[in-house]
Amino acid sequence: MNYFPDEVIEHVFDYVVSHSDRNSLSLVCKSWxxxxxxxxxxxxxxxxxxxxPERLVERFPDLKSLxxxxxxxxxxxxxxxxxxxxxxxxWIEALAKSKVGLEELRLKRMVVSDESLELLSRSFxxxxxxxxxxxxxxxxxxxxxxxxNCRSLRELDLQENEVEDHKGQWLSCFPENxxxxxxxxxxxxxxxxNIGALERLVARSPNLKSLRLNRSxxxxxxxRILMRAPQLMDLGIGSFFHDLNSDAYAKLRTxxxxxxxxxxxxxxxxxxxxxxxxxxxxxxxxTSLNLSYAAGIQGSxxxxxxxxxxxxxxxxxxxxxGDKGLGVVAxxxxxxxxxxxxxxxxFGNQGAVTEKGLVAISMGCRKLHSLLYFCHQxxxxxxxxxxxxxxxxxxxxxxxxxxxKPDPDTMQPLDEGFGAIVQSCxxxxxLSLSGQLTDQVFLxxxxxxxxxxxxxxxxxxxxxxxxxxxxxxxxxLRKLEIRDCPFGxxxxxxxIGKYETMRSLWMSSCEVTVGACKxxxxxxxxxxxxxxxxxxxxxxxxxxxxxxxxxxxxxxxxGKREDAPEYVWTL
Amino acid sequence: xxxxxxxxxxxxxFDETELRLGIGSTKASEEVVRKRGFxxxxxxxxxxDENTTMDLMLNLSSKEASGEVDPNDKIKNLQKEKTLLPxxxxxxxxxxxxxxxxxxxxxxxxLAMQKSSTNFGDESEKNNAISFVKVSMDGAPxxxxxxxxxxxxxxxxxxxxGKMFSSFTIGNCESQGMKDFMNESxxxxxxxxxxxxxxxxxxxxxxxxxxxxxxxMFVESCKRLRIMKGKEAIGIAPRAMEKCKNRR
Numbered sequence: 001m002n003y004f005p006d007e008v009i010e011h012v013f014d015y016v017v018s019h020s021d022r023n024s025l026s027l028v029c030k031s032w033x034x035x036x037x038x039x040x041x042x043x044x045x046x047x048x049x050x051x052x053p054e055r056l057v058e059r060f061p062d063l064k065s066l067x068x069x070x071x072x073x074x075x076x077x078x079x080x081x082x083x084x085x086x087x088x089x090x091w092i093e094a095l096a097k098s099k100v101g102l103e104e105l106r107l108k109r110m111v112v113s114d115e116s117l118e119l120l121s122r123s124f125x126x127x128x129x130x131x132x133x134x135x136x137x138x139x140x141x142x143x144x145x146x147x148x149n150c151r152s153l154r155e156l157d158l159q160e161n162e163v164e165d166h167k168g169q170w171l172s173c174f175p176e177n178x179x180x181x182x183x184x185x186x187x188x189x190x191x192x193x194n195i196g197a198l199e200r201l202v203a204r205s206p207n208l209k210s211l212r213l214n215r216s217x218x219x220x221x222x223x224r225i226l227m228r229a230p231q232l233m234d235l236g237i238g239s240f241f242h243d244l245n246s247d248a249y250a251k252l253r254t255x256x257x258x259x260x261x262x263x264x265x266x267x268x269x270x271x272x273x274x275x276x277x278x279x280x281x282x283x284x285x286x287t288s289l290n291l292s293y294a295a296g297i298q299g300s301x302x303x304x305x306x307x308x309x310x311x312x313x314x315x316x317x318x319x320x321x322g323d324k325g326l327g328v329v330a331x332x333x334x335x336x337x338x339x340x341x342x343x344x345x346x347f348g349n350q351g352a353v354t355e356k357g358l359v360a361i362s363m364g365c366r367k368l369h370s371l372l373y374f375c376h377q378x379x380x381x382x383x384x385x386x387x388x389x390x391x392x393x394x395x396x397x398x399x400x401x402x403x404x405k406p407d408p409d410t411m412q413p414l415d416e417g418f419g420a421i422v423q424s425c426x427x428x429x430x431l432s433l434s435g436q437l438t439d440q441v442f443l444x445x446x447x448x449x450x451x452x453x454x455x456x457x458x459x460x461x462x463x464x465x466x467x468x469x470x471x472x473x474x475x476x477l478r479k480l481e482i483r484d485c486p487f488g489x490x491x492x493x494x495x496i497g498k499y500e501t502m503r504s505l506w507m508s509s510c511e512v513t514v515g516a517c518k519x520x521x522x523x524x525x526x527x528x529x530x531x532x533x534x535x536x537x538x539x540x541x542x543x544x545x546x547x548x549x550x551x552x553x554x555x556x557x558x559g560k561r562e563d564a565p566e567y568v569w570t571l
Numbered sequence: 572x573x574x575x576x577x578x579x580x581x582x583x584x585f586d587e588t589e590l591r592l593g594i595g596s597t598k599a600s601e602e603v604v605r606k607r608g609f610x611x612x613x614x615x616x617x618x619x620d621e622n623t624t625m626d627l628m629l630n631l632s633s634k635e636a637s638g639e640v641d642p643n644d645k646i647k648n649l650q651k652e653k654t655l656l657p658x659x660x661x662x663x664x665x666x667x668x669x670x671x672x673x674x675x676x677x678x679x680x681x682l683a684m685q686k687s688s689t690n691f692g693d694e695s696e697k698n699n700a701i702s703f704v705k706v707s708m709d710g711a712p713x714x715x716x717x718x719x720x721x722x723x724x725x726x727x728x729x730x731x732x733g734k735m736f737s738s739f740t741i742g743n744c745e746s747q748g749m750k751d752f753m754n755e756s757x758x759x760x761x762x763x764x765x766x767x768x769x770x771x772x773x774x775x776x777x778x779x780x781x782x783x784x785x786x787x788m789f790v791e792s793c794k795r796l797r798i799m800k801g802k803e804a805i806g807i808a809p810r811a812m813e814k815c816k817n818r819r
Contacts, residue, residue, distance in 0.1 A: 074670065077669075077670030077675070077676070078670050078676055079669065079670045160678070162677065244784070244785060245783065245784075269685070273788060274787060274788065292678075293682075293685075295682060295686060296685065342678065343674065344682070374674075399673060401672050403668070403672075432673075458671065458673075
């Protein structure tokens, strides 16, 4: 089969970068499999329980970068009880033992202990990049170990993690000769940090391009930091609370003028009202703006700021911007590609934006391809208009705060609206539904959503047919997550072979029974079928006819996992 | 005003019967609705928006059968086929649904933390569309009241105050003096010359010099105004002097 020597093929493979392409290469023939595995440097594992760490290390000895995802997506919304799993320690241990030259570790929704971080920091001499997203289980002590021991650290990026803050001096643990930092994000840390240590760190990091601070960094320190790092491209401001008459604020306004490289701005976890004018000079360069945690900014100020941001491609904001504000976005941000509008009152169900804001956006921002929109209500007419205006959606996630709300104008379900979206947006890969929905919407999805990879459903549908339309129709489906829908055993068991083609299926508060799950698990040994309730003992599920509260199944070559807590029953 | 009350009444009935899977008690969500209504009317000058909001409410309430509707029936109406909901008594009205809306717990916690710590956000939500404060001027026989929300800037306020109290002062120079006072850059000169110092009592009960903070911030925090005679303003003026020095 080989017409070329291995070295030539290796060289060609160097140009093949994407995970799916590399996976395809390895399937061509035995020698390609062999060559590919020895040259593979980056591996992405979407479900950490789909393969064992030992097997990973055995197959890819030259591994440099590993991405791992742990808990199911609905864990974000408190639907997965504590202690379910997703521990990173065994992975780090296996990598360390086999002397893999790990340089980058990216984790999402995993449990990361201080021990893991310490082991990580001591085991890999060339370790460069640690990215933790929505993880938990570690403290600032673990961060101190990483800071102290990773001599060539370039990136420490902590996004939305629950970190226990021991108010230690973790930042001071970066040694004086550490000058390699390119990216530092500690916005999610709740505690104080050593400001002096931070300033000195920034001063000796000439390559620093991305810096996201937490709320403990005051404005005067921010100003001094910006003076030291005018080359910054991505800035996250923690605290912007200050006296508008102060010298610090005046100095800041001058310093900001020098920051001409900043294209991404975020944070404002604390903000003095009416102080955003200081940011206007850099707004024209911004391609990314994330004010979704800036609860202190009033809608009117937000709108004023955004008017200056003509080059914006990504915008994350809160719904206090209102429909009118979205109209301003539509006029000002013609290059907008990704929009996320979060609810400022997630504890209620009164959103501040409606279908009107979305329609306005769709008329002005024709390049829009990713949307996450929390709103008060939606209409079919609006969705149909949006589908027509923006046929390029890749991700479309709509969340109506009142989960089963119909179209308020017609009192009809939103089937037609979402149907229009899937029909028009032929590249749609991710879809989240809400509002009143019947089986009809799933018929549309099965028929039209040919590229769909991930679907999230809640409080929707009427019969098993709904789920079956999706399973039969969406050939590229990888992740399906369903909550509070009337789908039961028939839907689950009709096409069990389908689940081997998918990464995972989540069903909670549906009509699936213990017996059906058992049947499925028996027929499909390549799947792990886990059922669990609200932290109860697993043996409360005695009768086959009993309804299952939560079921999570996923394909795996690793067999039943050993680290499941008592309340998880792997069938 | 009667119409507004009428709207609210109808909305209330609708709220009781509407199927809600949201969180919170009747009162809480109603307050939120009211607040939103006010903030919408505050920001928008055109009547169209007000009408739209009200029309929306009208439509919804008229489509509902007047009087009580069994929430269970409502669920069954929503789902045309035989309902497969396991427990008919489960979802209705205001029960809290775990994990809905789907907002990351991290984000929810951050928001909760911020809401409890920032004062300005909460205060401004509670404010009405009007803000009358008492204005006293030393030596005047009676006080006046002004609606701070009627003005958009310090100079507008000082114009108005000047007109209001001109009959108690000697000629125009006094009101002119007060106007100039609002202008920060002339502060130092005026402290030496002017007889009158405009001050206000803020939310914390402190007496502050008018003009230091942005207008909107001043409106939020001002409880009453007092135009003091220069001699009595010694307690305040030195602070103002200090602020001037810092500014230089």
